[in-house]
Amino acid sequence: MRAITGVKIVTPNRVLEGYSLIFDRKILKISKNIPKNIDTIDANGLYLSAGFIDLHIHGLDGADTMDATKEALDIISNSIVRSGVTSFLPTTMTCSRDRIREALKNILENRDGVAGAKVLGVHLEGPFINPKKSGAQNSKYIQKPDITLIEDYLEIIKIVTVAPEVDGIREFIDEVGGRYPDILFSIGHTEANYQEAKESFKWGVRHATHLFNAMGGMHHREPSAVEAVLDDERISCELIADNIHLHPIYYSLTYKLKRDRVILVTDAIRATCLKSGVYELGGQRVYVDESGRATLEGGTIAGSTLRLNEALRNFYGAVDISIPELIKLVTVTPAKILNLKLGKIARGYPADLVLFDDNFNIRAVFVDGEERLNSLC
Ligand SMILES: [Zn+2]
Numbered sequence: 001m002r003a004i005t006g007v008k009i010v011t012p013n014r015v016l017e018g019y020s021l022i023f024d025r026k027i028l029k030i031s032k033n034i035p036k037n038i039d040t041i042d043a044n045g046l047y048l049s050a051g052f053i054d055l056h057i058h059g060l061d062g063a064d065t066m067d068a069t070k071e072a073l074d075i076i077s078n079s080i081v082r083s084g085v086t087s088f089l090p091t092t093m094t095c096s097r098d099r100i101r102e103a104l105k106n107i108l109e110n111r112d113g114v115a116g117a118k119v120l121g122v123h124l125e126g127p128f129i130n131p132k133k134s135g136a137q138n139s140k141y142i143q144k145p146d147i148t149l150i151e152d153y154l155e156i157i158k159i160v161t162v163a164p165e166v167d168g169i170r171e172f173i174d175e176v177g178g179r180y181p182d183i184l185f186s187i188g189h190t191e192a193n194y195q196e197a198k199e200s201f202k203w204g205v206r207h208a209t210h211l212f213n214a215m216g217g218m219h220h221r222e223p224s225a226v227e228a229v230l231d232d233e234r235i236s237c238e239l240i241a242d243n244i245h246l247h248p249i250y251y252s253l254t255y256k257l258k259r260d261r262v263i264l265v266t267d268a269i270r271a272t273c274l275k276s277g278v279y280e281l282g283g284q285r286v287y288v289d290e291s292g293r294a295t296l297e298g299g300t301i302a303g304s305t306l307r308l309n310e311a312l313r314n315f316y317g318a319v320d321i322s323i324p325e326l327i328k329l330v331t332v333t334p335a336k337i338l339n340l341k342l343g344k345i346a347r348g349y350p351a352d353l354v355l356f357d358d359n360f361n362i363r364a365v366f367v368d369g370e371e372r373l374n375s376l377c
Contacts, residue, residue, distance in 0.1 A: 001028065002039045002369070007355070010049035010327050011345050021048060023351035025369040030345070043355050043376065046363055047323065050343045051086025051352035052308050052330040055159060056123055056209065056238055056265035058091050058281065060272035060307075065090040065122075066282060068102040070110045077114035079273060081372045083266075083307035084362040086352035087118040087342065089158055091267075093282035094126030094137035097149055104153040111156065116372055118352075120338065121158035124150065125209065128172065129189035130163035135214035136302035137189060138282045145172035154180045158338055161209040163190035164200030173203045182339055187235075189214045190225055197228035201235065207337060210267055211237040211254065213245050213301070230254070236261040236337050241314045242306040244293050248318035255319050263337070264311045264329045269294055269303035313360040 001024050009016040009030060022029045022038075034040060058065055063075035073090065080088055092103050104122060111119035127149075131139040143149070145168040150157055154176065162169050162185055173185050187197060188209025193216065197205075208215075208229045216224025229235045241251055241264050255262055266272070271279040271288040279286045279294075281302050288294045292305040308330055316326055335343030342350060351369035355376070356362050365373040 001035070002041065003034045004041045004043050004048055004353070004355070005034065007043040007046055007048040009345055010047055010324055012328060012332050013324055015047070015323055021345065021353070023353070023366075023369050025351055027345060027347055027349050027351050029347060041364075041376070043364075046355045046357055048345070048353060048355050049327045050331040050345050050349070051117075051354050051365065051367065052084045053120070053334040053343055054080065054085050054088040054266055054308050054330075055263060055334050055338075056091050056125070057088050057268050058093065058303055059270040060268050062270055062274060064270040064281070065107070066093050066095055066099060066103050068099070068106040070106065070113065073106060073110050073119065074114055074116075077116035077119065079116070081116045081365045081367070082273075082362060084309045084354040084356060084365060085117050086354065086365060086367045086372075087120050089120055089123040091123040091125050094129065094134070094139075094141045095282055096141055097143065100124075100127065100149060101152075104150065104156065108153055108156050117367060120340065121156045122153070123159040123161070124157055125161045126189060128160075128162045128166055128169060130166060130191045132191050133163065133189045133214045135189060136281060136284070136286070136296055136300055138284055141282075145169050147172065147175050150176070154183070157183055159184045159186050159207065161186045161188040162205070163188070163192065164203070164205060165190065165192045165196050169200075170203050173205070177204050184337060187215070187225055187229065191216060192225045194223035194225070194228045197225035198232070201228070201232055206235055208235055208237040210240050210245065210265070212250060213240065230257045233261065236263055236333065238263050238265040240265060240267050240304055240306065241311040242292075242304045243314050245301060245304065248314065251315050252319045255321065260328055260333050262329050263334050264308065264315060266306045266308050266311060267304050268306055272305040272307065309356065309360045309362050316360070
C-alpha cells in the first residue's frame with residue numbers, strides 16, 4: 001500500500017485539494033488521513049488523474065503496430081507512458097491480408113507481456129474503407145469486407161474503422177456485431193453523405209474515427225458524415241488535437257456540440273518522439289519536418305507525431321473547459337465507449353495514475369499501482 005500526498009486530485013466532477021490517494025494495485029481510498037508506516041510520495045502540488053487512454057495510435061519511438069513483433073509492442077508500451085498514457089489500442093493500417101493478420105497475431109500473443117502501458121485490444125483502421133478517402137492508408141491494400149480476415153482475433157478487436165458506403169459493410173457489421181456485440185464500429189476514411197452516415201448508425205455504427213479528417217467536409221446544402229456525427233448524441237468521436245489536422249476552432253465547436261462524446265487521440269506514427277526525417281507508415285514513405293508535421297510524398301497528412309499530453313495542452317488552450325472535463329476526454333469517455341472499468345479516480349478502480357503539472361508535463365506514472373515513470377525529484 002502507498003499514498004500520494006500534496007496533490008490536486010482530478011475526479012470526473014471536480015478537483016480535490018487537501019486529500020491523499022491511497023492505493024495498491026487498485027485505488028483504495030481518497031482520504032485526509034494517511035495510515036501509519038506506509039510509503040508516501042509527496043507530489044508537491046501536481047495534478048493527479050487516472051492514467052490516459054489512447055484509442056488510436058500506430059506507434060512511436062521507432063516502433064509501429066504493423067512491425068508485428070513483441071519488441072515493437074514493448075517499445076510502444078514503454079514509450080507511451082511518457083505521455084501519461086497507461087492503456088491504449090495499438091492500431092493497424094490498411095496493408096496486405098497477411099501483414100494485418102501477423103500484426104493481430106502478435107498483439108493476441110503478447111498483449112499481456114508488455115511492461116509499460118496496458119494493451120486493451122486493437123483498433124483495426126481499414127482495410128474496409130473508401131479508396132477516395134484513404135488519406136495515409138495505402139489504397140492498394142483496400143479490401144472487400146471479409147470476416148475471415150479477423151475472425152481468429154475477434155476477442156482482441158475493440159474498434160473497426162469502416163466506410164459504410166462500401167459494398168458489403170452492412171452485412172459485415174451484422175455478422176461481426178452478432179458474434180461480438182462489444183466491438184465498436186467507427187465511421188472513417190469515408191465519402192458517406194449525411195443520409196448514408198445516418199443509415200449506418202441504424203446498423204450499429206457508434207463512433208467516428210478522427211472526425212473531420214479523411215471524410216467529407218461541412219457544407220450547408222450538402223451535409224456529409226460530419227454533420228451526421230455532430231447531430232447524433234449516441235456517436236462518440238475522435239479528434240486529433242495537434243493543431244495540424246484541425247484548426248483549434250474545431251476543438252471548441254465540436255466540444256460544444258458533443259461534450260462527453262469527444263475523445264482525444266494521437267494517431268501517432270513511429271516518428272513520434274524522434275527527429276525530423278524520412279520514416280515508414282503502412283509500406284509508404286513519410287516525411288516528418290522540424291515542426292513534427294508528417295506527410296506522404298504528395299503532401300497528404302500521414303498520421304501525427306502528437307503525444308496525448310500535448311493534445312490536452314492544445315485543447316485546453318483553445319476551449320473554455322475545466323480540468324475535470326478536459327481529463328474526461330482521455331479517461332472516462334474512452335473507457336466508457338469500450339465498456340471498461342478504467343479511467344476514474346474511484347475506489348476499486350485499477351491504480352493507473354498520472355501526475356502532471358499545470359502545463360501538462362508528465363511527472364510520474366503508475367500502472368496497476370507499479371511506478372512506470374518518476375521525475376519528481
Ligand atoms: Zn490512424
